[in-house]
Amino acid sequence: MNHPIIERFSRSKYSPDPRDLIWTVPNLISMLRILSIPLIAYLVARRHLIIALIVLLISAISDGVDGVIARRFNQVSKLGQILDPIADRLLILCSVLALSIAHILPWWLLLLVGLRDVCLGLLVLVLAQYDYGPLPVHFAGKTGTAMLMLAIPVLILADAWHTPFFRMLHLLALGAVIWGVGLYWLAGLLYAHQGLALIRQDARA
Numbered sequence: 001m002n003h004p005i006i007e008r009f010s011r012s013k014y015s016p017d018p019r020d021l022i023w024t025v026p027n028l029i030s031m032l033r034i035l036s037i038p039l040i041a042y043l044v045a046r047r048h049l050i051i052a053l054i055v056l057l058i059s060a061i062s063d064g065v066d067g068v069i070a071r072r073f074n075q076v077s078k079l080g081q082i083l084d085p086i087a088d089r090l091l092i093l094c095s096v097l098a099l100s101i102a103h104i105l106p107w108w109l110l111l112l113v114g115l116r117d118v119c120l121g122l123l124v125l126v127l128a129q130y131d132y133g134p135l136p137v138h139f140a141g142k143t144g145t146a147m148l149m150l151a152i153p154v155l156i157l158a159d160a161w162h163t164p165f166f167r168m169l170h171l172l173a174l175g176a177v178i179w180g181v182g183l184y185w186l187a188g189l190l191y192a193h194q195g196l197a198l199i200r201q202d203a204r205a
Contacts, residue, residue, distance in 0.1 A: 021077035026066035030083040033059050033066075037087070037094050044098035049160040056153055063087070085137075088145055089117060095152045096177075104159050104170075105177065112181050116188045123195045130202050135191050144183030151176035 021027070036059050043052035063084075070076045096113050099105040124134060151173045158170035 018076050018078045018081055021075060022079055024070070024075040024077055024080070025073075026070040026075050027077060027080050027083060029062050029066035029069070030080060030087060033062050034083065034087045034090060037090050040091070041094040041098040044095065044104075044156060045101040047102050047159075049156050053153060053156050053160070056156070059091070060149075060153075088149065092145070092148050092152070093117060096148075099152070099155060102159075104155055105174070109177065109181060113184065116181075116185055120188055120191060123192055127195050127198065130199060132195075132198055135194050138187045138190050140183050140190060141187030144180045144185075144187055147176050147180030147183065151180060 036055060040052055040055050040059065043049070043055065066080070070080060093113055096105060096110045100107050100110045127133075127135070154169060154173040155177065158166045158173055160166075
């Protein structure tokens with residue numbers, strides 16, 4: 001049962017209930033954002049960093065625009081709620097891959113990010129066998145994702161120029177990436193704990 005306060009806000013005009021819609025403007029924007037991710041990764045891997053930043057900025061703006069349109073014109077959809085986190089995870093994974101190819105990030109960070117997403121993907125599949133949907137997003141997961149999403153463009157920017165200021169900026173962004181990956185894994189462990197608790201509870205029922 002939902003908490004009454006959450007229920008009230010979820011039905012407000014600012015957060016319409018998600019509907020079974022597919023062909024909406026926000027969903028189209030989300031799909032275009034997903035399609036832009038391989039281009040961003042290619043540009044970063046080939047060290048076309050300024051162009052990559054421009055495409056990444058357009059992608060980030062579109063992420064905000066589709067949410068505004070969805071709420072303003074009552075086009076919040078279940079598909080859109082799936083596409084947004086998929087786009088975020090793909091952007092993080094592909095960006096870290098491209099930054100590793102460009103020798104801007106170490107490869108072990110890519111392995112950590114990839115392994116975490118694989119583990120959570122398996123957890124979602126296992127939970128689906130017990131008729132459970134995706135687990136609620138945890139604060140640690142939101143924070144880790146936000147840190148990575150902010151640090152990635154800063155890393156790209158910092159490596160576009162080679163001056164003492166930008167080298168310092170690179171170190172700061174690298175620290176943010178490491179913290180973000182740490183929070184990413186903390187959230188993953190929390191999700192795993194919650195998921196296994198649900199499975200054990202189901203087994204005892």
